[in-house]
Amino acid sequence: MKLALLLTVPVLFVVSGCAHPVNVVPALDEAEKQTLTCKDIGRESDRLNILLNQLRHGNEPLFGNDPARVQEAEQAAQMRLNQIRELSVQKLCVFG
Numbered sequence: 866m867k868l869a870l871l872l873t874v875p876v877l878f879v880v881s882g883c884a885h886p887v888n889v890v891p892a893l894d895e896a897e898k899q900t901l902t903c904k905d906i907g908r909e910s911d912r913l914n915i916l917l918n919q920l921r922h923g924n925e926p927l928f929g930n931d932p933a934r935v936q937e938a939e940q941a942a943q944m945r946l947n948q949i950r951e952l953s954v955q956k957l958c959v960f961g
Contacts, residue, residue, distance in 0.1 A: 886930070887920075887930050887931075887934045887935050887937075887938045888938065889934075889937055889938045889941045890913070890916070890938070890941050890942050890945050891941070891945075892941070892944055892945055892948065893945060893948045893949070893952070898948075898952055901952065901956075903953070903956060903958035903959075906949055906952055906953045906956070906958055907953075907958070907960050909945075909949050910946065910949050910950070910953070910960075913942055913945055913946040913949065914946065916942050917939065917942050917943060917946065920935060920938055920939045920942065921939065
């Protein structure tokens with residue numbers, strides 16, 4: 866009995882590690898818009914592009930996420946990326 870219990874604990878850790886919850890990024894608020902520098906805007910843009918790429922083309926976890934939740938996360942990330950792009954134009958940021 867103890868052996869069976871000891872063998873199930875590592876399996877539960879492996880299974881819980883396979884499930885990655887989908888994080889929904891919040892929209893930019895006015896305070897964030899005021900405090901972001903061009904360097905921060907560039908980093909955030911890169912981070913959001915990577916996140917969108919992972920949501921659209923990433924590997925599916927062993928136990929799949931809810932497709933509605935993935936779509937919600939993708940839309941939220943795209944909206945924040947659009948806000949970041951608009952902010953970079955407003956602040957006259959130059960990248961590259």
